[in-house]
Amino acid sequence: MDYNLIVPFIPNLRRYARALVGDREGADDLVQDTLERAVRKFHLWRPGDLRAWLFSIMHNVFVNQLKARKSGVQVEIDENALAAPIPTANSVDVLDLQAALMKLPMEQREVVLLVALEDMSYADVSRSLGIPIGTVMSRLSRGRERLRGYMAGEVTRTGPLRVIQ
Amino acid sequence: MTEEEDRVEYAEQNAMLHRFFDSVMTEPIPARMYMKRPAWIDYARAALLVGGGIALGLAMPWLRPEPTVISVSAPPLPIRAARAHLVYSPEVRHPVEVDAKDKDHLVKWLSKRLGMPLKVPVLSNEGFELLGGRLLPGADGPVAQFMYQDTTGKRLTLYVSPPHAGERVTAFRFAQDNGVSVFYWIDKDLDYALSGEVDKPTLARVASSVYRQIEP
Numbered sequence: 576m577d578y579n580l581i582v583p584f585i586p587n588l589r590r591y592a593r594a595l596v597g598d599r600e601g602a603d604d605l606v607q608d609t610l611e612r613a614v615r616k617f618h619l620w621r622p623g624d625l626r627a628w629l630f631s632i633m634h635n636v637f638v639n640q641l642k643a644r645k646s647g648v649q650v651e652i653d654e655n656a657l658a659a660p661i662p663t664a665n666s667v668d669v670l671d672l673q674a675a676l677m678k679l680p681m682e683q684r685e686v687v688l689l690v691a692l693e694d695m696s697y698a699d700v701s702r703s704l705g706i707p708i709g710t711v712m713s714r715l716s717r718g719r720e721r722l723r724g725y726m727a728g729e730v731t732r733t734g735p736l737r738v739i740q
Numbered sequence: 741m742t743e744e745e746d747r748v749e750y751a752e753q754n755a756m757l758h759r760f761f762d763s764v765m766t767e768p769i770p771a772r773m774y775m776k777r778p779a780w781i782d783y784a785r786a787a788l789l790v791g792g793g794i795a796l797g798l799a800m801p802w803l804r805p806e807p808t809v810i811s812v813s814a815p816p817l818p819i820r821a822a823r824a825h826l827v828y829s830p831e832v833r834h835p836v837e838v839d840a841k842d843k844d845h846l847v848k849w850l851s852k853r854l855g856m857p858l859k860v861p862v863l864s865n866e867g868f869e870l871l872g873g874r875l876l877p878g879a880d881g882p883v884a885q886f887m888y889q890d891t892t893g894k895r896l897t898l899y900v901s902p903p904h905a906g907e908r909v910t911a912f913r914f915a916q917d918n919g920v921s922v923f924y925w926i927d928k929d930l931d932y933a934l935s936g937e938v939d940k941p942t943l944a945r946v947a948s949s950v951y952r953q954i955e956p
Contacts, residue, residue, distance in 0.1 A: 582774065585769050585773055586764070586765040586766070586767075586769070587765070589764050589765070589767070589769070590761050590762065590764040590765050593761055593764045594757065594760075594761045603770060603773075606773065607770075607772060607773060610773055672756065672757070672760050673760075687753075688757070690754075691750075691753060691754040691757045691758075692754075692757050692758065692761060719749075719750055719753060722753060723749055723753065726753075726756075
């Protein structure tokens with residue numbers, strides 16, 4: 576298999592990782608580890624949905640990273656790393672959204688992001704995360720519900736995440 | 741909340757997430773992500789294949805490939821004869837090593853070198869006189885070449901070689917190589933090939949004379 580087949584998916588992997596991990600450095604490290612693992616596992620890929628295969632690798636790498644950190648599912652947000660331009664014209668800023676996402680359990684965050692950002696079918700999410708479709712649906716609805724709650728003002732921003740305008 | 745409200749709410753959620761994160765898609769991709777396949781993977785894979793092959797060969801001797809024998813087998817008799825003819829028959833000053841006037845010596849010498857008593861056919865009846873002969877390197881060792889010439893200067897060579905491994909006794913055969921016609925046959929003790937740039941009937945007539953004189 577050719578690495579050139581993977582390259583077109585890098586932007587998608589990065590976008591998802593950014594939303595999943597929360598900071599640019601950590602997200603790109605996740606992408607990098609994912610790509611390296613994908614290259615090592617090329618021979619295991621059977622022609623089929625390459626995107627789902629790549630996201631399943633990212634999921635595994637992500638889970639392993641969290642285990643290695645032994646910090647549970649809580650990922651610290653480094654405010655300085657959040658250098659992404661903040662669209663101030665919007666009613667919510669990216670820190671609000673990121674903070675809300677980070678409060679979601681990792682399992683729900685993954686499903687919400689794969690459906691909302693990647694526009695994945697339940698079947699693809701199920702394949703990417705290695706969980707049954709029923710689980711995909713229940714995590715999605717719970718995750719969306721929570722996210723809505725946080726964005727509606729239930730977010731309690733603390734510590735370094737507070738942005739004073 | 742109704743399903744419809746859910747749908748609208750979730751569409752908004754999607755739009756919001758896209759709004760905040762789609763910009764990542766257009767960020768320049770860090771160079772490190774355009775990786776070449778690390779070389780060690782290729783090395784590792786090659787080592788694995790070689791190692792696996794060796795292990796397989798050790799474990800299952802019958803799977804070992806036959807040792808590769810590079811074919812160094814000599815060209816067939818008529819080709820060897822035709823080439824020798826092409827090399828020496830045009831020679832004006834040195835067509836032979838030993839002249840026909842030392843015929844006795846020539847026959848003794850070549851018989852000794854080939855390890856076989858040689859007979860030198862007389863082809864005067866066919867219009868060809870013996871010029872002499874020479875020793876040549878053959879497929880497996882020394883080979884004798886006798887040269888004849890007619891009154892017009894046309895030359896025939898008789899190539900006499902100890903049997904070459906793999907060549908079986910044959911009857912009269914005809915071959916052509918680079919314009920040289922060759923009648924050849926292989927008998928029990930020696931291989932014979934009569935070569936000349938002459939027409940086939942002429943060569944056949946001379947060849948049968950050679951054959952009759954050699955075979956008692």
